[in-house]
Amino acid sequence: MSDLLYLDHNATTPLDPAVREAMLPWLENGFGNPSSVYSLGRRAAEALKEARSQVAALVGTDPSEIVFNSCGTEATNTAILSALAIDPDRRHIITSTVEHSATVKLCEYLATRGYEITWLPVDKEGLLDPAKLEAAITPETAVISLLWANNETGVLFPIERIAAIALEKKIPLHVDAVQAAGKVPIDLSALNVQYVSLSAHKLYAPKGVGGLYVNKRARYTPLLRGSQEETRRGGTQNVASIVAFGKAAELALTHLPSSPERIRALRDRFETTLLSSIEGARRNGGAYPRLPNTSNLTFPGIEAETALLLFDKEGLCCSAGSACSSGSINPSHVLTAMGVSRDEARASLRFSFGRTTTEADVDRALEIIPRIVAKLRAERPSGGSPVAIKS
Numbered sequence: 001m002s003d004l005l006y007l008d009h010n011a012t013t014p015l016d017p018a019v020r021e022a023m024l025p026w027l028e029n030g031f032g033n034p035s036s037v038y039s040l041g042r043r044a045a046e047a048l049k050e051a052r053s054q055v056a057a058l059v060g061t062d063p064s065e066i067v068f069n070s071c072g073t074e075a076t077n078t079a080i081l082s083a084l085a086i087d088p089d090r091r092h093i094i095t096s097t098v099e100h101s102a103t104v105k106l107c108e109y110l111a112t113r114g115y116e117i118t119w120l121p122v123d124k125e126g127l128l129d130p131a132k133l134e135a136a137i138t139p140e141t142a143v144i145s146l147l148w149a150n151n152e153t154g155v156l157f158p159i160e161r162i163a164a165i166a167l168e169k170k171i172p173l174h175v176d177a178v179q180a181a182g183k184v185p186i187d188l189s190a191l192n193v194q195y196v197s198l199s200a201h202k203l204y205a206p207k208g209v210g211g212l213y214v215n216k217r218a219r220y221t222p223l224l225r226g227s228q229e230e231t232r233r234g235g236t237q238n239v240a241s242i243v244a245f246g247k248a249a250e251l252a253l254t255h256l257p258s259s260p261e262r263i264r265a266l267r268d269r270f271e272t273t274l275l276s277s278i279e280g281a282r283r284n285g286g287a288y289p290r291l292p293n294t295s296n297l298t299f300p301g302i303e304a305e306t307a308l309l310l311f312d313k314e315g316l317c318c319s320a321g322s323a324c325s326s327g328s329i330n331p332s333h334v335l336t337a338m339g340v341s342r343d344e345a346r347a348s349l350r351f352s353f354g355r356t357t358t359e360a361d362v363d364r365a366l367e368i369i370p371r372i373v374a375k376l377r378a379e380r381p382s383g384g385s386p387v388a389i390k391s
């Protein structure tokens, strides 16, 4: 197997060595339960406190507003269900057609339980029109749940504007900031948002730990009832992983002034080169506003799933613009919502860069990708006829 060329940081990130160092003591001698009164437990509680401050600092809020839990998906489910519990008579939810499955699957389930869901459309650049959000709000609206940064395209939603609308209409707002955190500056103290989902494993910390920001003025109902997290999330805290999350948040904050710009330069060189050298190639999602690390590209005439297998032989990891479920390949709902045809969505790949990505990685990717795309095109049943480029 060739050296790993990991360009899938939106799926998950490698553990930062400093994060690993920070968490190890809590898997060894520091194994106490943070709820225990003796010093072994109190030390664990102190570690949670520090981690809470570190995560709060990353998103510009007070530590008391951070509730630790198991993942970004739990955070999203808790936020939406919390908002619904506030006012059980309101049974309308507003979200978008390009959300992460954590939101999509919950809303699809709630639709079967009598909730009305408005799936706001996006334009061909993946952008949301705030006027459409405003128009969708009714007296029945219980919650608005939207992404900050799209995990497939990196497109950023206008959260300031969305928050202003939610404030004016007095509707609780949940924002899924799992991909935005650490990649763009976030200052929740300056925004009217009630709930914000975060996940550690997109930030160079381990999987299975996340957090929910709950605005101190927001109503809240726990998903898991128990005494921990001041009764906001039951279950003994995963101390080592939470410490890792805290350290990762601290590192992300120190890297924020420089790392995203370095990554943006790598991403832009990668993207411009492929767009100009591969016939018919195009980008999904507007160039701006967009995360600095994500590039979602369509190479007409290829099957992305096959490309992933060939890339894998060379050590290159990225994602397809499609998801394999029950044996059939479904084109990405995000891309089809942007007006990309099903065939083009099946020919789309997402590359996402990270802190460990180097210029040499980009050079290697720029050698592998055009070669594999040419190979796949030449092997098509049509016998490698020229690629039809639709305007």
Ligand SMILES: *Cc1c(COP(=O)(O)O)cnc(C)c1O
Pocket (backbone or CB within 6 Å): 010, 011, 070, 071, 072, 073, 074, 100, 102, 147, 149, 150, 151, 176, 177, 178, 179, 199, 200, 201, 202, 208, 209, 210
């Ligand atoms: C990864 C991701 C999630 C889910 O986080 P988990 O911790 O894996 O449950 C939610 N939203 C977005 C945008 C993500 O990228």
